[in-house]
Amino acid sequence: MIPATMRAWKVRTPAPVDTHPLQLTNTEVPTPAADEALIAVRTCGVCRTDLHVTEGDLAVHRPHVTPGHEVVGEVVALGNAVTTLAVGDRVGVAWLRHTCGECTYCLAGRENLCPLSRYTGWDADGGYAEFLTAPASFVYSLPGGYSDAELAPLLCAGIIGYRSLRRADLPPGGRLGIYGFGGSAHITAQVALAEGAEVHVMTRGEHARRLALELGAASAQGAADRPPVALDSAILFAPVGDLVPPAMEALDRGGTLAIAGIHLSDVPSLNYQRHLFQEKQIRSVTSNTRADALEFLAFAGRHRIEITGPHYRLDQADRALEDLSAGSIAGAAVLQVG
Numbered sequence: 583m584i585p586a587t588m589r590a591w592k593v594r595t596p597a598p599v600d601t602h603p604l605q606l607t608n609t610e611v612p613t614p615a616a617d618e619a620l621i622a623v624r625t626c627g628v629c630r631t632d633l634h635v636t637e638g639d640l641a642v643h644r645p646h647v648t649p650g651h652e653v654v655g656e657v658v659a660l661g662n663a664v665t666t667l668a669v670g671d672r673v674g675v676a677w678l679r680h681t682c683g684e685c686t687y688c689l690a691g692r693e694n695l696c697p698l699s700r701y702t703g704w705d706a707d708g709g710y711a712e713f714l715t716a717p718a719s720f721v722y723s724l725p726g727g728y729s730d731a732e733l734a735p736l737l738c739a740g741i742i743g744y745r746s747l748r749r750a751d752l753p754p755g756g757r758l759g760i761y762g763f764g765g766s767a768h769i770t771a772q773v774a775l776a777e778g779a780e781v782h783v784m785t786r787g788e789h790a791r792r793l794a795l796e797l798g799a800a801s802a803q804g805a806a807d808r809p810p811v812a813l814d815s816a817i818l819f820a821p822v823g824d825l826v827p828p829a830m831e832a833l834d835r836g837g838t839l840a841i842a843g844i845h846l847s848d849v850p851s852l853n854y855q856r857h858l859f860q861e862k863q864i865r866s867v868t869s870n871t872r873a874d875a876l877e878f879l880a881f882a883g884r885h886r887i888e889i890t891g892p893h894y895r896l897d898q899a900d901r902a903l904e905d906l907s908a909g910s911i912a913g914a915a916v917l918q919v920g
């Protein structure tokens with residue numbers, strides 16, 4: 583029995599999260615379009631991008647949007663054109679929810695660059711709610727052996743981190759630097775370690791440094807500190823442009839820095855000799871393709887990933903984002919909804 587109304591958080595006017603721009607509302611349960619599923623949310627991960635949407639670092643795409651794009655839930659109704667899902671399926675909804683399928687990027691297997699791409703919890707209402715709709719072709723089946731709360735962070739933190747690791751071009755057995763150690767980084771470190779990498783973590787939080795070492799990192803130091811070895815590759819997870827120069831300096835010749843975030847504060851000027859010469863590269867990471875998601879979820883099915891992080895109730899979503907903003911969350915936070 584699907585109720586008529588539900589609880590859902592809405593961003594009234596984007597503003598610093600401690601001024602309470604989010605409001606918990608009672609709103610109608612959405613009706614799925616012909617190609618969509620209606621999903622009862624069980625857990626929704628809390629991602630830094632939700633903070634960017636809430637605080638206005640990302641421009642408003644849908645007024646009063648419901649954030650949340652790491653959704654694990656159960657299919658409760660289907661549009662009449664959907665043949666790939668069934669009521670009762672446990673599924674995941676991630677950030678990317680639409681691409682055109684026809685542009686040069688889509689046709690080249692680079693749908694993450696599609697100019698008509700749309701995103702859950704930004705262009706359409708997301709999972710900080712009891713229900714959401716999602717296009718069936720962007721709904722994922724999930725690996726077994728994980729709880730709902732463990733699966734949720736895999737859907738953005740995991741997938742984007744996985745793409746970032748690929749973009750960082752880490753050679754087999756290589757030395758990887760990770761700058762910032764939140765939800766995405768703690769998953770990506772485990773993927774890299776499972777693939778044989780030597781991982782060095784640079785992060786501001788004492789908690790996060792301890793977690794990094796527990797997960798198998800070879801070293802953990804302060805956010806801008808020099809790692810003990812030259813790095814083949816690095817990933818910048820912290821949304822802090824000031825960390826680009828030290829990360830570039832820490833790279834070995836020919837090394838690559840991938841910047842994982844959707845938002846980064848300004849990068850200070852770089853010195854060509856110190857930061858770029860010797861064929862060092864900087865790359866951004868833009869969203870992900872469905873192929874990345876399927877590849878990563880299959881990887882998570884083969885290699886157990888330990889997901890750590892605090893659990894909040896749905897009505898505590900604003901507090902979860904305040905904690906994320908304050909840097910006081912170790913691992914990946916989730917909202918327990920249903």
Ligand SMILES: [Zn+2]
Nearest residue numbers: 682685688696
């Ligand atoms: Zn396209």
Ligand SMILES: [Zn+2]
Nearest residue numbers: 629631738739
């Ligand atoms: Zn995210």
